[in-house]
Amino acid sequence: MVERAAADTMPRAAADTMPRAAAIVMEARRILDSEGSEGLTMRRLGEAVGIRAPSLYRHFQDKAAVEAALMSVGFEELRTALDAGAARDGESLATLGRVYREFARSRPHLYRLLTTGRLPRERLKPGVEARAAAPIMRVTRGDVDLARSIWAFAHGMVILELDDRFPPGADLDAAWAAGLAAFASNIPANTPAGIEADHMAPRQSPATSAEEIAGR
Numbered sequence: 001m002v003e004r005a006a007a008d009t010m011p012r013a014a015a016d017t018m019p020r021a022a023a024i025v026m027e028a029r030r031i032l033d034s035e036g037s038e039g040l041t042m043r044r045l046g047e048a049v050g051i052r053a054p055s056l057y058r059h060f061q062d063k064a065a066v067e068a069a070l071m072s073v074g075f076e077e078l079r080t081a082l083d084a085g086a087a088r089d090g091e092s093l094a095t096l097g098r099v100y101r102e103f104a105r106s107r108p109h110l111y112r113l114l115t116t117g118r119l120p121r122e123r124l125k126p127g128v129e130a131r132a133a134a135p136i137m138r139v140t141r142g143d144v145d146l147a148r149s150i151w152a153f154a155h156g157m158v159i160l161e162l163d164d165r166f167p168p169g170a171d172l173d174a175a176w177a178a179g180l181a182a183f184a185s186n187i188p189a190n191t192p193a194g195i196e197a198d199h200m201a202p203r204q205s206p207a208t209s210a211e212e213i214a215g216r
Contacts, residue, residue, distance in 0.1 A: 021059040024049055025069045029110075032070060036109045040066070067113060068123035074114045075128035078103055082135040093139050093187070097154055097180045104158040111162070115155060141188045150183050 027048045031040045042063055046056045060066045078100075085099035086092075104111040121129065133147070140147040157176060160166055 021069075024056065024059055025066070025073065028066050028070055029073065032109050032113065033107070037067075037113060042066075064120065065123065068120050070110065071114055071119070072125035072128050074107070074110045075124070075132040077107075077110075078114075079128075079131045079134070082132075086135060091135060091139060093150070093180050093184045094177070096135055096139060097176055100154050101158055101161075101176065104162065108162050111158070115159070139187070143188055146183065146186055146188075150180075153179050153183065 024045065028040060028045055031044060031048060040063065042053065042056060042060075045066065046053055049056075060069070081099050081103050082096060085095050089095045119129075136147045136150060137144075140150065157172070157179070161172060166172060
């Protein structure tokens, strides 16, 4: 793993323990979903929850802190969606790809927040990255390079679809199926024990298995 900065625990503690902060995060999510990241400003958020800026800054020191709280929520939602899909249809690469695509298409602004720019890991709720990445690590039998490649493929397909960059009439279902089938043929046969992962976190050493899929 790359070296992490010291945690700024104030936003995390506020979001985790204070009902007012939780309400602020809920309202921030509503604004993000309806207006995108550009619409989510501290002034707009304060007006929406009915508090003045000084009170808002007691909970979150800046917009980046609010976004970090939203990212923590987003990673948890992604893990929940992946687990639900696996429980319903079986934990396979095809299932994970379908659920990942559905997650991004149904939450485009949240998805962009999760995957654009540097990830402020020092501000995230502990473990959310690992929990979101655990399903792909299990499916790939702990092959970090393969998991990272699959995530890059899935993200590329998703973001091009969200940006409407494919030509009219492109069969995206077929493209997804072909890509995932190609990756599936490279999944190793044996499964190492104790596979976990920080969501797409960069490799630190050959001994690292729990925290190394991809980073920003």
